[in-house]
Amino acid sequence: MKIMQVIPAIDLRGGNCVRLKQGDYDQETVFGDDPAAMAAHWEAEGATRLHLVDLDGAKAGHPVNVEAVRSILKRLTIPCQLGGGVRDEATIAVWLEAGLERVIVGTQALKDPAWFRAMALKYPQRLVLGLDARNGQVATGGWLEVSSVEATTLAEQFDDLPLGGVVYTDIACDGMLEGPNLAATEALALRLKTPVIASGGVGRLEDLAQLAALPIAACIVGRALYDGRFRLHEARERAGDHSSTP
Structure with a gap:
């Protein structure tokens, strides 16, 4: 039987757990000021993996x-x-x-494909391609x-490449609770051997x-869980x- 793993998300900004609407830093909801406690909560609820996003890092270009x-x-x-702000090997290693x-890499994979290819080969199964799309086109720099x-x-x-997966986000759907872009997600998954999240x-x-x-291999869920x-x-x-x- 096919299994699709459900992965709770913790988005970090200013040390808090937050969610943004469509990646808009001006549309932020704070869900807690203790990320470690929130993470422990999801583990206690049965999570088998967590998805963390350094929103400040994505914008700044470093952790x-x-x-x-x-x-x-x-x-x-x-x-x-x-994911968020992973733009060099030192950050990956740390x-x-x-x-x-x-570790999820998005912006730098687009800007320097040769570097990303080298990193994926050096750290097999440890890198994930972060694929964030707006109208089908790749968005970078914290979706800005x-x-x-x-x-x-x-x-x-x-x-x-020996990637750990591809995280695909349709920015127009993110944080909106109106359903994922099923057609785009399926089309991508059918074209790739790499597992799609x-x-x-x-x-x-x-x-x-x-x-x-x-x-697809997994699905990341954020606001719906936080909103109950x-x-x-x-x-x-x-x-x-x-x-x-695992």
């Missing part, structure tokens, strides 16, 4: 919420992946040494800049059931996620 991330990693036994399972490169084109360019737009349990029917639209165990059940901690 910012370092202490918050370290406090999370010290508290948990489940693996975590993190985060992996700190205990992250996987939109390129002319098609998201699927960029992903296919790296499909031969969907992100953005989940607002109902039915959204998870629809995603679980697609050929459903519980994590309900989400995992609807997604057919019976995975245990």
Whole structure:
């Protein structure tokens, strides 16, 4: 039976747990000021992996919420992946040494494909391609800049690499709770060998059931969980996620 893992998200800004609407830094909701406690809550609720985002880091181009991330990693036994501000090998190495399972790279993969290819080969299965799209085109720099490169084109360019996955986010859906872009997610997954992780737009349990029917490995869920639209165990059940901690 196919399993789609459900991964709770913790977005960090100014040391707090927050969510943005469509990546807009001016549309922020704060959900807590203790990221480590929030992470422990999701682990207690049954999460088998967490998705962390350094929003300040994505904007600044280097890690910012370092202490918050370290406090999370010290508290948990489940693996975590993190994106936001990963633009050089030193940052990759520091985060992996700190205990992250996987590091997500987006902006720099677009700007310097040769570098990303070298890093993926040097750290097999430890890097994830962060594919954030606005109208089908790759957005970078904390979603503040939109390129002319098609998201699927960029992903296919790296499909031969030993990546841990591709996180695909349709920015228009993110934080809106109106459903993910199923068509774009499925089209991407059908073109790649690399496992696809969907992100953005989940607002109902039915959204998870629809995603679980697609050929994807996992789904990241944020605002719907924080808003209490459903519980994590309900989400995992609807997604057919019976995975245990690796």
